[in-house]
Amino acid sequence: MNFNIMLRAGALALIVALAAILSLPARAEEAKSEESLISMTGTGTVNAAPDMAIVTSGVVTEGKSAREALSGNNAAMAKVIATLKGAGIEDRDIQTSGFAVNPLYSHYRPKEGEEARPPKIVGYQVANNVTVRVRDLEKLGPVLDQLVSDGANTINGIQFTIDDDEALLDEARKNAVADAIRKAKILTEAAGVKLGRIVSMTEDADARPPVPMMRMARAEAAMDASVPIAAGEQSLRVNVSITWEIEQ
Numbered sequence: 001m002n003f004n005i006m007l008r009a010g011a012l013a014l015i016v017a018l019a020a021i022l023s024l025p026a027r028a029e030e031a032k033s034e035e036s037l038i039s040m041t042g043t044g045t046v047n048a049a050p051d052m053a054i055v056t057s058g059v060v061t062e063g064k065s066a067r068e069a070l071s072g073n074n075a076a077m078a079k080v081i082a083t084l085k086g087a088g089i090e091d092r093d094i095q096t097s098g099f100a101v102n103p104l105y106s107h108y109r110p111k112e113g114e115e116a117r118p119p120k121i122v123g124y125q126v127a128n129n130v131t132v133r134v135r136d137l138e139k140l141g142p143v144l145d146q147l148v149s150d151g152a153n154t155i156n157g158i159q160f161t162i163d164d165d166e167a168l169l170d171e172a173r174k175n176a177v178a179d180a181i182r183k184a185k186i187l188t189e190a191a192g193v194k195l196g197r198i199v200s201m202t203e204d205a206d207a208r209p210p211v212p213m214m215r216m217a218r219a220e221a222a223m224d225a226s227v228p229i230a231a232g233e234q235s236l237r238v239n240v241s242i243t244w245e246i247e248q
Contacts, residue, residue, distance in 0.1 A: 037199060038188065039243040042180025044172040046236045050160035053140050053231070056097060057147055058129030058154045066101055066124040073126040076151040083150040084132055087143045098129035129156070135163065137231055144227040160231050168236050173203065176240040184244060196245030204239035 059076040063069030084094055105119040134140050144155065162168065181195075188195055 036246045036248075037243055038184055038195070038246055039241060040180045040184040040187075041239055041241045042176040042178065042183065044175030044177070044179060044238045044240070046168045046172045046175070047233050048162060048165075048168055048236065050162050050231050050234050051135070051137065052161050052163045053134045053137060053229075054159040054161060055132045055134060055140075055144070056129055056156040057132065057152045058098065058127060058156070059151055060125060060127045060154055062104065062123055062125050064123050066126070069124040069126040070101065073128055077128045077130075079151045080147060081130065083146050084130075084143070087139055087146065088136070089132060089134065089143070093133035093135065095131050096128070097131040098127065100127045101125070102127075127154070129154070137229065141227045141229045144229075158229075160234060162234060162236070165236055169238060172236050172238040173240065176203075176238045177201075177242070180240055180242045184242070188246065194247040196247040199243045199245060201240065201242045204241070 057080065059073055059080060061069050061073040061076060063072055081094060085091075102125050103121045104123040104125055106122040107119050108117040110116050132143075134143060140158075147155070184195055
């Protein structure tokens with residue numbers, strides 16, 4: 001009985017050893033393959049002037065009651081929207097992006113020896129914002145001026161962008177691939193080897209830089225002239241990672 005058990009254990013050990021020996025060439029080939037790869041990341045950038053601006057504007061009003069503050073805000077915002085439409089802004093480019101009603105408190109500072117008193121509501125504040133796409137940048141300065149003149153007392157930001165950027169991004173992709181190939185060739189030529197077939201190619205989906213933004217403070221009075229606007233230039237960037245086999 002013990003002899004049979006020993007015989008079976010020996011046979012099993014022999015099978016395991018043979019399997020390990022037979023797998024050695026495959027492992028060696030796999031290791032050789034991994035060692036014969038080169039990966040490189042290329043960056044492609046295209047600069048272009050923006051052709052659209054996104055403006056966040058709104059009205060903040062106060063009143064003794066929430067109803068009073070809301071009524072004043074509704075009237076002012078209706079005038080702001082009418083101004084936008086009068087400037088040629090289409091309905092699809094005007095969107096409510098924020099609305100809030102908040103109480104205003106008066107905080108009493110107790111004198112020495114007095115008990116603290118809870119804050120007292122003395123009024124209400126209503127804020128209503130709209131986000132507007134201005135597709136003709138020549139209208140942007142006059143539109144901002146008219147908005148403030150007609151009741152908008154908050155302009156929270158101006159974001160310049162490119163309406164249709166796919167063609168520009170495609171050009172950036174080509175530049176990114178060319179950049180990766182250029183850098184890979186420098187390394188392989190220096191090492192005395194050549195680039196083989198491409199094993200993988202991926203694009204970094206988060207490669208676009210943040211869009212430049214101009215911040216504007218709260219406006220308390222109408223402006224005397226159209227707001228000067230400088231849209232500048234926007235950079236579109238794409239990163240591409242490529243892996244090649246190396247030919248010895």
